[in-house]
Amino acid sequence: MFKKADVDLESFQQYDIELCYENWTASEIIPAIVKTNVSGFSIIGHIAHLNLKEEVLQYKHIIGQVLMDKKPSLKTVVNKTGQIDNTFRNFKMELIAGEDNMIAQAKEHGFTFEFDFSKVYWNPRLSSEHQRVVNEIKKEDVVYDVFAGVGPFAIPAAKSRKAIVFANDLNPSSYESLCKNIKLNKIKTEIHCSNLDGREFIKTIVKPDILKRWENYMETGNKTNLKVVMNLPALGIEFTDTFQSLFADIDENIKPTSSDLLPYMYVYCFTKSETPEADVKQRLESTIGSQLPDNFTIHNVRNVAPNKEMMCVSFHMPAEILFRQKPEEGCGPEVKKRRIELEENNS
Numbered sequence: 297m298f299k300k301a302d303v304d305l306e307s308f309q310q311y312d313i314e315l316c317y318e319n320w321t322a323s324e325i326i327p328a329i330v331k332t333n334v335s336g337f338s339i340i341g342h343i344a345h346l347n348l349k350e351e352v353l354q355y356k357h358i359i360g361q362v363l364m365d366k367k368p369s370l371k372t373v374v375n376k377t378g379q380i381d382n383t384f385r386n387f388k389m390e391l392i393a394g395e396d397n398m399i400a401q402a403k404e405h406g407f408t409f410e411f412d413f414s415k416v417y418w419n420p421r422l423s424s425e426h427q428r429v430v431n432e433i434k435k436e437d438v439v440y441d442v443f444a445g446v447g448p449f450a451i452p453a454a455k456s457r458k459a460i461v462f463a464n465d466l467n468p469s470s471y472e473s474l475c476k477n478i479k480l481n482k483i484k485t486e487i488h489c490s491n492l493d494g495r496e497f498i499k500t501i502v503k504p505d506i507l508k509r510w511e512n513y514m515e516t517g518n519k520t521n522l523k524v525v526m527n528l529p530a531l532g533i534e535f536t537d538t539f540q541s542l543f544a545d546i547d548e549n550i551k552p553t554s555s556d557l558l559p560y561m562y563v564y565c566f567t568k569s570e571t572p573e574a575d576v577k578q579r580l581e582s583t584i585g586s587q588l589p590d591n592f593t594i595h596n597v598r599n600v601a602p603n604k605e606m607m608c609v610s611f612h613m614p615a616e617i618l619f620r621q622k623p624e625e626g627c628g629p630e631v632k633k634r635r636i637e638l639e640e641n642n643s
């Protein structure tokens with residue numbers, strides 16, 4: 297074979313080469329130590345975030361150290377120690393290697409997000425979903441981000457799509473980062489932040505702003521697309537009931553007649569059903585108390601765990617839900633009069 301290739305065997309020399317730690321990658325070294333494969337990890341700025349299985353926990357510090365040695369951009373390695381089950385959707389975690397610095401700077405599609413990873417929600421696996429939704433936003437659309445986190449929908453919507461944005465999060469630490477990230481990304485367009493419960497945000501900020509847009513349409517004929525993003529998959533569907541009768545009290549003259557003036561929803565949820573689309577549609581319809589419009593769409597965002605999907609349902613919130621009279625108000629003047637009498641008697 298060598299002769300055929302015209303290689304002179306005399307030119308070969310023998311060397312002793314000592315292979316050591318430096319010659320192997322992290323994905324070669326770690327299984328060699330722990331005798332099993334360690335599942336993947338996320339990188340959030342200088343932090344590597346692992347979710348180690350019980351059987352390899354005894355090796356956690358060495359696993360962390362190998363990652364630090366092999367990936368020079370890493371300064372901190374943490375391991376998830378509990379499920380995301382709290383209101384603010386942040387992980388419980390422990391430091392397994394490196395410095396105890398949780399203030400991360402992450403990049404997503406060219407935008408910079410700074411936050412305390414131990415206090416807020418951040419998931420690099422949602423980056424395509426953020427981009428998918430942002431790509432559907434047009435200049436001068438109004439975006440109401442009910443569960444905005446540190447801004448991965450809100451900041452690109454304002455900066456790259458030039459949308460008017462209202463971003464809200466209940467977690468004070470997310471809110472603080474959101475405000476900071478607006479400055480970091482040098483946003484010059486209109487963006488408002490708030491630190492409210494989602495229902496409060498919808499009633500006190502989203503509602504008056506939508507009314508303003510509808511009034512403006514009546515006066516000028518200028519249509520504004522209204523987009524509501526609700527990314528709190530564990531509870532997002534439940535929050536949609538806030539839209540029931542939200543505009544029941546408004547002047548008939550400003551009620552829009554065309555569906556494209558109604559808020560367009562992006563509602564996220566989880567499902568463990570074998571028929572995810574049917575399950576999500578049924579739950580959403582039973583919460584809002586009406587059928588979804590025919591042109592609704594359901595997007596499978598990602599597989600979160602075996603048999604657990606994250607989905608996004610998009611639709612124009614039906615007029616009959618927004619303008620429906622509240623049940624007690626729909627009972628006619630007699631009942632209203634009686635209620636007022638009772639209230640007066642009780643006061």
Ligand SMILES: C[S@@+](CC[C@H](N)C(=O)[O-])C[C@H]1O[C@@H](n2cnc3c(N)ncnc32)[C@H](O)[C@@H]1O
Nearest residue numbers: 383384417443444445465466467493494527528
């Ligand atoms: C799954 S995270 C999504 C964050 C961000 N939109 C993203 O895509 O990364 C949900 C966010 O909702 C916030 N949150 C939880 N309960 C809330 C509530 N009742 N009102 C407003 N925000 C809430 C959490 O603090 C968290 O930042």
